[in-house]
Amino acid sequence: xxxxxxxxxxxxxxxxxxxxxxxxxxxxxxxxxxxxxxxxxxxxxxxxxxxxxxxxxxxxxxxxxxxxxxxxxxxxxxxxxxxxxxxxxxxxxxxxxxxxxxxxxxxxxxxxxxxxxxxxxxxxxxxxxxxxxxxxxxxxxxxxxxxxxxxxxxxxxxxxxxxxxxxxxxxxxxxxxxxxxxxxxxxxxxxxxxxxxxxxxxxxxxxxxxxxxxxxxxxxxxxxxxxxxxxxxxxxxxxxxxxxxxxxxxxxxxxxxxxxxxxxxxxxxxxxxxxxxxxxxxxxxxxxxxxxxxxxxxxxxxxxxxxxxxxxxxxxxxxxxxxxxxxxxxxxxxxxxxxxxxxxxxxxxxxxxxxxxxxxxxxxxxxxxxxxxxxxxxxxxxxxxxxxxxxxxxxxxxxxxxxxxxxxxxxxxxxxxxxxxxxxxxxxxxxxxxxxxxxxxxxxxxxxxxxxxxxxxxxxxxxxxxxxxxxxxxxxxxxxxxxxxxxxxxxxxxxxxxxxxxxxxxxxxxxxxx
Numbered sequence: 001x002x003x004x005x006x007x008x009x010x011x012x013x014x015x016x017x018x019x020x021x022x023x024x025x026x027x028x029x030x031x032x033x034x035x036x037x038x039x040x041x042x043x044x045x046x047x048x049x050x051x052x053x054x055x056x057x058x059x060x061x062x063x064x065x066x067x068x069x070x071x072x073x074x075x076x077x078x079x080x081x082x083x084x085x086x087x088x089x090x091x092x093x094x095x096x097x098x099x100x101x102x103x104x105x106x107x108x109x110x111x112x113x114x115x116x117x118x119x120x121x122x123x124x125x126x127x128x129x130x131x132x133x134x135x136x137x138x139x140x141x142x143x144x145x146x147x148x149x150x151x152x153x154x155x156x157x158x159x160x161x162x163x164x165x166x167x168x169x170x171x172x173x174x175x176x177x178x179x180x181x182x183x184x185x186x187x188x189x190x191x192x193x194x195x196x197x198x199x200x201x202x203x204x205x206x207x208x209x210x211x212x213x214x215x216x217x218x219x220x221x222x223x224x225x226x227x228x229x230x231x232x233x234x235x236x237x238x239x240x241x242x243x244x245x246x247x248x249x250x251x252x253x254x255x256x257x258x259x260x261x262x263x264x265x266x267x268x269x270x271x272x273x274x275x276x277x278x279x280x281x282x283x284x285x286x287x288x289x290x291x292x293x294x295x296x297x298x299x300x301x302x303x304x305x306x307x308x309x310x311x312x313x314x315x316x317x318x319x320x321x322x323x324x325x326x327x328x329x330x331x332x333x334x335x336x337x338x339x340x341x342x343x344x345x346x347x348x349x350x351x352x353x354x355x356x357x358x359x360x361x362x363x364x365x366x367x368x369x370x371x372x373x374x375x376x377x378x379x380x381x382x383x384x385x386x387x388x389x390x391x392x393x394x395x396x397x398x399x400x401x402x403x404x405x406x407x408x409x410x411x412x413x414x415x416x417x418x419x420x421x422x423x424x425x426x427x428x429x430x431x432x433x434x435x436x437x438x439x440x441x442x443x444x445x446x447x448x449x450x451x452x453x454x455x456x457x458x459x460x461x462x463x464x465x466x467x468x469x470x471x472x473x474x475x476x477x478x479x480x481x482x483x484x485x486x487x488x489x490x491x492x493x494x495x496x497x498x499x500x501x502x503x504x505x506x507x508x509x510x511x512x513x514x
Contacts, residue, residue, distance in 0.1 A: 013031040014031055014035065014332060015176065017333060017341070018332050019336075020336070028348065032329070032345070033352075035325040035329060036322045036325040036349075037321075038178035038181075038321075039178045039322065040317070040318045041185070041186065041321070042169070042181055042182035043318065043320045045182070045185040045188065048189050048314070055374055057200065057221070057222055058307070058376045058377075060200075060221055062303045062376070062381060063143055065306060065375075066140075066141075066299050066302045066306065067135075067148040068147075068222060068225065069291075069305060069307075070138055070140045070148045070291065070295070070302065071138070071151055072291075073138075073290070073291050074152060074284070074288065075152065075155050076284055077280060077285075077288075078155070078156070079162065079166070080279075080283070080284055081123060081280055082120065082163045083170075083280070084273050084280055085116045085166075085273060085277070086116055086163070086167035086170040086171075087272060087327075087410060088268070088270065088271075088273030089109070089112025089265075089269050090112070090171050091331050092265060092269065093108050093171055093251070094174035094175075094327065094411065095331050095332070095335030095413075096108060097174065097175055097335070098333060098334065098335030098336040099335045100336075106252075106254070106257060107262070107265070109244065111262070111265055111269075113164070113167060113171075113241075115266075115269075116167045117160060119163065120164070123159060124158075124159030127152065127153075127155070127156030128156040130152075131149050131150075134149065135149050138288060138295065139291075139296070141299065147221065147223070150222060151223065152226075153226075154226035155229075158234060161234040162233050164237040164241060165236055165237040169181045170324075171244060172240065172244055172248060172251070173324055173325075173328050174327075174331065174332075175251055175328075176328060176332065178328075180243060184236050184240060185236070188233070188236045189232075191235055191236070192228055194228075195228030195231050195232055196224065198215075198216060198218060198228075199217075199220050199225070199227050200224035200225050201217045201219060201224075271413065272410070272413045275418075275419040276410075276415050278423075279418075279423055282423045283422055283423060286423075286426045286427055286430070286431055289431055290430070290431065290434060290446070291305075294443065294446060297446075300378070300384065301442065303378070304372075304380075304381045304384040304388065304443060305388070305446075307376055307381065308372065308389050308392075311372060311375070312392050314360075315361060315363075315364045315393070316357060316399055316400070318357060319356065319404055322352055322404050323406060324407060326346065326407040326408045326411060327407045327410045327411045329345055329349070330407075331411040331412070333345060334411060334474055339471050339474070339475050342411070342412070342471055343468060343471050346408035346471075350404045350465060352404075353400040353401070353403060353404035354397045354401060354404075356400070357399065358397045358400075361395075361397065364396070365389075365393040365394075368385070368393075369382065369386045372385035372386055387444050391451055395450075395451035395454040397458075398459065401461050401465075402421075402422070402460075402461045405418070408470075412474035414470045414473060417470075421460045422457060425460065426453060426457075430452075431449075433448075433449035433452065433453070434450065436449075437449055
């Protein structure tokens with residue numbers, strides 16, 4: 001019988017690598033592809049879900065599309081906060097698995113799920129309170145503000161499901177299992193289509209060769225799109241949690257184990273997550289400011305901007321998928337103490353991301369009219385959306401550097417400097433340049449500013465990646481006297497204290513007759 005806490009008998013290439021086995025270049029490349037492809041599919045599926053919402057609501061008219069576009073940057077902020085809360089624990093989980101400390105990895109999962117869920121309830125409640133005022137704050141037109149407020153309110157109410165989905169996905173991926181979460185995210189897209197079809201549109205009849213078919217519908221419009229997405233998130237979050245806690249070969253809860261809140265784990269989570277959360281807040285604030293710059297350009301520009309952002313995300317989501325895989329890979333490899341290997345694999349991940357997103361950028365340039373056309377039948381929106389997408393296509397390879405390198409750095413808990421890079425480039429380059437160019441060049445000028453800033457950000461990340469400070473810092477923290485080593489020692493002490501306290505019998509009840 002396998003002892004509790006041991007890894008599965010069939011080892012993956014990543015497990016063999018962290019155990020100290022030498023892998024050839026071809027095996028390392030195979031490992032990166034095997035872990036990246038499912039993660040890419042998961043990221044694309046999440047974007048397809050936004051694409052589905054935009055395309056379905058786009059059939060209702062430009063005003064309804066603009067109402068979703070108005071609050072899109074705010075929903076991204078919440079998604080970013082959910083990701084930041086989860087990454088503080090999923091990175092530690094990957095590092096513990098790489099070091100062979102499977103029991104501690106499971107304990108971190110238990111802590112992370114509880115704390116991120118509490119965080120999501122508080123954050124969702126704040127979002128719900130803010131929802132009636134948000135569209136006006138963002139400078140929306142009165143005719144779209146009501147729908148925008150309803151969309152954001154429903155999103156905020158479902159935010160706990162979003163958080164559990166994000167946290168459980170990150171923890172399962174940290175164990176090297178990219179396939180199962182990816183499959184479920186594809187299922188989530190299918191559920192989103194079904195729920196949206198019923199909730200957005202009123203009931204209607206379809207004429208089929210064998211007779212009419214009645215399709216039920218609630219006719220909720222924009223609110224139906226938010227509700228459909230929220231229900232899809234809720235269903236998939238439940239399945240992911242069941243798998244994580246009951247079925248995952250490495251991370252499922254053992255009956256004899258109890259979740260213990262370790263001060264070292266909590267400090268590590270804060271150290272990793274806070275810079276990411278601040279980055280997401282400040283960058284989302286920048287995206288909101290970006291929306292404020294676009295809003296005065298008119299409803300057509302606002303709708304074209306929203307559709308173009310959704311369409312462009314299909315291009316860069318593969319980069320985020322590779323970044324997710326890179327975080328798990330680098331986290332496990334660095335946790336195993338293979339620092340030179342971690343540096344080499346990090347560079348391989350970034351090179352792969354650049355190649356993939358260069359191809360995607362070329363496809364984006366060619367297919368821009370078709371992509372925008374699917375989301376909106378309005379000829380003005382289609383023409384303007386196509387123009388700005390073709391500007392952005394040229395920035396995709398350098399955007400890949402920033403995305404994937406960020407995932408590499410997160411694997412070793414290096415989040416502060418990358419967050420400063422992202423925040424600084426968007427606030428000091430993109431926004432001033434967009435404000436300057438919007439007056440004379442309209443939406444194309446705003447998107448040129450975005451493309452230029454992405455190239456600047458890519459250069460900053462590439463320079464850090466090609467140096468060794470990011471991995472040297474982790475090596476120093478993991479060495480005797482470093483933060484990671486001190487926190488690991490505290491874990492051992494706290495674990496020993498727990499064992500002693502559990503071994504002491506409970507005192508006899510008082511005032512019991514002899």
